[in-house]
Amino acid sequence: MSGIRTYQDLGKLVTRLRDDLNDKELVLLYAYNRTGKTRLSMEFKDRGKRRNNGKADTLYFNAYTEDLFIWENDLENDLARGLKVNYNSKFFDGFTNLGLEPTIDEYLKRYASFDFDIEYKEIQLADESFSKPSFVIFSKAGHVNIKISRGEENIFIWCMFMAICERILDGHESYKWVKYLYIDDPISSLDDNNAIAVACDLAILLRRAAHRKGENGAPAPIKVVFSSHHSLFFNVMCNEIGRSKEGEPSVGHKRYFLHRPNDEGRYTLRATEDTPFFHHVASLAELQKASELNTGTLYTFHFNALRSIMEKTAAFFGHSDISFCLKALDDDENRALFNRALNLLSHGKYAIHEPTRMGEDNQELFRLILNSFIFRFQFDLPEILGGSSTVITP
Missing domain, CATH: 3.40.50 (Rossmann fold)
Known part of the structure; x- marks a missing residue:
C-alpha cells in the first residue's frame, strides 16, 4: 500500500x-x-x-x-487503601490457576520500587468455584497500604x-x-x-x-x-x-x-514503511528542547532517544548502524568520543518515576553530539505535523 x-x-x-x-x-x-x-x-x-x-x-x-x-x-x-478489581472480566480468568x-x-x-499483594475472592459460577483477584494493596520500605x-x-x-x-x-x-x-x-x-x-x-x-x-x-x-x-x-x-x-x-x-x-x-x-518517519524528527525536536541550557532538563535516557534517531537516520540512507552518522562528522577525535558515549550511555534500565539527571559533563557531551548531528543532517519537519515545513538548525 x-x-x-x-x-x-x-x-x-x-x-x-x-x-x-x-x-x-x-x-x-x-x-x-x-x-x-x-x-x-x-x-x-x-x-x-x-x-x-x-x-x-x-x-x-x-x-x-x-x-x-x-x-x-x-x-x-x-x-485499607488499594485497588478494587472488577473480577467479572475475562481479563482475569488466568489468575485462578496460573500464579x-x-x-x-x-x-x-x-x-518502579513498590511492592504489591493481591487478595482473592471465591466466585461461584454454576457448580464451580473460582478464585479471582478482588483487591490489591501496595507497600514500600516497610509501609503497607500506601497510596x-x-x-x-x-x-x-x-x-x-x-x-x-x-x-x-x-x-x-x-x-x-x-x-x-x-x-x-x-x-x-x-x-x-x-x-x-x-x-x-x-x-x-x-x-x-x-x-x-x-x-x-x-x-x-x-x-x-x-x-x-x-x-x-x-x-x-x-x-x-x-x-x-x-x-x-x-x-x-x-x-x-x-x-x-x-x-x-x-x-x-x-x-510509512518506505518514507521518512516524521515522528523521529518530532522526537529530535523534543531532544533539542530538553537540551536548551536555561530551560531544558536532560536525563540519562535521552542518550537512548538520540541513538534511536541516529539508527533510523542511518537506515534511511541504507546503512546498518549509527557509524554512518558518526562518519559524517568531520572531527575524528569527536567521532570516537561520540561513539563511546552513545554505546556506554544509551543502555540500561531506568525507573519510570525516578529518572536520573545527567551530570554536567554528560550534558555538555550530549549537546555537542546533538548539535553536530543536527548541523550535519538538515531535517525538515513534515507539513503533516501542522504548519509549514521547518528546518531544524543548531
Missing part, C-alpha cells in the same frame, strides 16, 4: 487492519490523541465477536482496561497485562481463545521519561508473539495491533521491531500514520 487511503468509518478501517493481519504478524499505528484509537480498538474487538458467534478473539489493553481497577481510599478508616504474581513482580521491578500515584497505578496494570501476555504465548488453557492482541497507548498516563525501557520490553514480547509455535511445532503467531500517540515510544517500537536480530526471523509488519482529517468520521492511513 502506498500513499494515503481513506476509510469512511471505523468498520471499514477494521476490515483493512484485519486483512493486513492475514499475512502480517503486526500492525503499528501512530495517531494523535482524539483520533479515535480507543474506539478503533473496541470496534476491532467487536468484529471478532460478531465473526465468532459472540466469542471473543481479542485481548485488548486500552482505557477500558484501566477502568477495571478502581482506587479505594477507605475514607472511614483510612487503612501470575511472580511475573508481574518481575516486570514491575524494572520500572501510589496514578502513574504507578497504571504501570502496575500494564505489568499485569504483560504477565497475562506471557501466559497467552505459553499456550495456557485460560487464554487459548486469544488470537489477537490490541494494545492502545500503554503509557498514556505515565511519565514520558522512560518510554524507551517499556517499549523495548514490549517489543521483545511482540517478537515472541510473531514467532510463536503451536504444540506441533507449526507457526501459531498471536497477531497484534499496536497504536500510540507518543512519538518517542512509537519511534523505539519501530526500531526494535524493524531491526534484524541474529538467529531470529524478521517480524512481518506494517506501519501507518492514522489520521482523522475532520469530524465527519472518515479516517486516513498513510503507509
Whole structure:
C-alpha cells in the first residue's frame, strides 16, 4: 500500500487492519490523541465477536482496561487503601490457576520500587468455584497500604497485562481463545521519561508473539495491533521491531500514520514503511528542547532517544548502524568520543518515576553530539505535523 487511503468509518478501517493481519504478524499505528484509537480498538474487538458467534478473539489493553481497577481510599478508616478489581472480566480468568504474581513482580521491578499483594475472592459460577483477584494493596520500605500515584497505578496494570501476555504465548488453557492482541497507548498516563525501557520490553514480547509455535511445532503467531500517540515510544517500537536480530526471523509488519482529517468520521492511513518517519524528527525536536541550557532538563535516557534517531537516520540512507552518522562528522577525535558515549550511555534500565539527571559533563557531551548531528543532517519537519515545513538548525 502506498500513499494515503481513506476509510469512511471505523468498520471499514477494521476490515483493512484485519486483512493486513492475514499475512502480517503486526500492525503499528501512530495517531494523535482524539483520533479515535480507543474506539478503533473496541470496534476491532467487536468484529471478532460478531465473526465468532459472540466469542471473543481479542485481548485488548486500552482505557477500558484501566477502568477495571478502581482506587479505594477507605475514607472511614483510612487503612485499607488499594485497588478494587472488577473480577467479572475475562481479563482475569488466568489468575485462578496460573500464579501470575511472580511475573508481574518481575516486570514491575524494572520500572518502579513498590511492592504489591493481591487478595482473592471465591466466585461461584454454576457448580464451580473460582478464585479471582478482588483487591490489591501496595507497600514500600516497610509501609503497607500506601497510596501510589496514578502513574504507578497504571504501570502496575500494564505489568499485569504483560504477565497475562506471557501466559497467552505459553499456550495456557485460560487464554487459548486469544488470537489477537490490541494494545492502545500503554503509557498514556505515565511519565514520558522512560518510554524507551517499556517499549523495548514490549517489543521483545511482540517478537515472541510473531514467532510463536503451536504444540506441533507449526507457526501459531498471536497477531497484534499496536497504536500510540507518543512519538518517542512509537519511534523505539519501530526500531526494535524493524531491526534484524541474529538467529531470529524478521517480524512481518506494517506501519501507518492514522489520521482523522475532520469530524465527519472518515479516517486516513498513510503507509510509512518506505518514507521518512516524521515522528523521529518530532522526537529530535523534543531532544533539542530538553537540551536548551536555561530551560531544558536532560536525563540519562535521552542518550537512548538520540541513538534511536541516529539508527533510523542511518537506515534511511541504507546503512546498518549509527557509524554512518558518526562518519559524517568531520572531527575524528569527536567521532570516537561520540561513539563511546552513545554505546556506554544509551543502555540500561531506568525507573519510570525516578529518572536520573545527567551530570554536567554528560550534558555538555550530549549537546555537542546533538548539535553536530543536527548541523550535519538538515531535517525538515513534515507539513503533516501542522504548519509549514521547518528546518531544524543548531
